[in-house]
Amino acid sequence: MAGRVNLNEVKQYMQENSGNAGFFGLKDDGDTALVRFLIDSQDDLNCTFTHRVKVNGKERNIECLSNVASAQLSAETCPFCAAKKKRQVKMFIPLFDMENDQVLIWERGISYIDQITTEILMRYPEPYKEVFIIQRCGERNNMETVYKFIHQEDSKGQYSKDIDLSDFEIPDVYEGDQYLVHKNAEEMEFYLENDMFEDEMPKRRTSHSSNADNEDGSENRGGNKNAEQVSQRRRRFY
Numbered sequence: 001m002a003g004r005v006n007l008n009e010v011k012q013y014m015q016e017n018s019g020n021a022g023f024f025g026l027k028d029d030g031d032t033a034l035v036r037f038l039i040d041s042q043d044d045l046n047c048t049f050t051h052r053v054k055v056n057g058k059e060r061n062i063e064c065l066s067n068v069a070s071a072q073l074s075a076e077t078c079p080f081c082a083a084k085k086k087r088q089v090k091m092f093i094p095l096f097d098m099e100n101d102q103v104l105i106w107e108r109g110i111s112y113i114d115q116i117t118t119e120i121l122m123r124y125p126e127p128y129k130e131v132f133i134i135q136r137c138g139e140r141n142n143m144e145t146v147y148k149f150i151h152q153e154d155s156k157g158q159y160s161k162d163i164d165l166s167d168f169e170i171p172d173v174y175e176g177d178q179y180l181v182h183k184n185a186e187e188m189e190f191y192l193e194n195d196m197f198e199d200e201m202p203k204r205r206t207s208h209s210s211n212a213d214n215e216d217g218s219e220n221r222g223g224n225k226n227a228e229q230v231s232q233r234r235r236r237f238y
Contacts, residue, residue, distance in 0.1 A: 022102075022104055022105070023104060023105055023106070023107060023179075024095050024097065024104035024105060024106040025106075026134065026135075026136035026147075027136075027140055028136065028139070028140055029136060029137065029138055029139045029140075029142075029145075030135070030136065030137075031135070031136045032133050032134065032135045032136070033097060033099065033133070033134050034097075034098045034099050034131065034132075034133055034152070035095045035096060035097055035098060035131070035132055035133075035134055036095065036096040036098065036128055036129075036130065036131055036132070037093065037094075037095060037116070037120055037127050037128060037130075037132065038094040038095060038096055038103065038128050038165060038168055038170055039093065039094065039116075039120070039121065039127055039128060040126070040127065040128060040165060041121065042113070042117060042121065044093075044094070045091045045092075045093055045113065045116065046091060046092040046093070046094075046173050046174075047089055047090070047091050047110065047113065048061075048063060048064075048089065048090055048091075048092070048173075048174075048180065049063070049064035049066065049067060049074075049087055049088075049089060050062060050063060050064055050087070050088060050089070050090045050180065051064055051080040051081075051085045051086065051087055051088075052086070052088070053080075053085070053191065054196075055181060055196075055197065055200065056200055060181045061090055061107075061179070061180050061181065062080065062180070062181045062182075062183055062188075063174075063180045063181065063182050063183075064078050064080065064081065064087055065077050065078035065079075065080075065081075065184075065185060065188070066078045066081060071087070074087070077185070078185070078188070079185050079188040079189045079192060080188050080192075083192050088109065088110070089109070089110035090107060090108070090109065090110075091106075091107070091108045091109070091110065091112065091113065091116075092105050092106075092107055092173040092179055092180070093105065093106040093107075093108060093116070094106075094168075094170045094171070096168060098131065103168055103169060103170060103171070105171065105173060105179055107179075112147075115149070116149075119149050120132075120149060123151075124151075128163070128164075128165055129161045129163060130151060130152075131151075131152040131154065131159045132149050132150060132151055132152060133148075133149075133150040133152060134147055134148070134149060134150075135147065135148040135150060183197065
């Protein structure tokens with residue numbers, strides 16, 4: 001029948017359609033999603049020290065330059081820590097969204113590490129072979145929102161267990177700037193001085209000066225006025 005495929009074709013489909021993962025999220029109270037957690041240990045949770053700052057007008061996670069817990073020691077290597085910019089631990093958890101057939105990254109705070117460890121990693125030897133419903137419990141913007149992980153019993157055998165993590169194209173959250181923005185100490189210091197990174201600075205405008213005279217030798221009317229306006233724009237621009 002049309003649309004019916006065997007397991008090998010399903011695996012191939014997942015590999016071909018799971019790249020360029022975006023972020024996973026549930027926006028409203030009661031929203032749910034059917035997922036597999038693409039994890040095998042706590043290392044797969046991608047726990048990272050971050051600083052959250054605005055980049056191009058959007059809040060982004062900047063990877064901290066220190067991996068030590070001590071704020072005093074971290075300040076020695078990370079300008080954001082030295083400037084006492086809030087530092088927090090974020091997890092970047094790979095999921096397979098079964099309803100949309102794609103790998104997504106779920107950004108969570110460190111408070112979820114115990115829940116994921118006890119309810120998933122400790123309970124299921126190969127958690128990526130299990131299927132869960134994630135349910136949001138909390139209105140939008142409610143800081144007390146929690147999430148339930150509801151394991152799906154598979155008495156009818158509709159969820160294959162003949163899979164491996166290698167069947168999924170799981171992105172490396174530490175490559176590129178899609179999930180974490182990577183900046184060196186010099187770039188962070190620039191941000192602290194200018195409230196933006198250097199690559200966010202407006203590009204310097206170049207203007208071609210007009211000839212003082214037209215081709216017929218007459219004076220270019222309003223030339224001085226135009227030059228003054230350009231000068232004023234430049235002053236405002238910088």
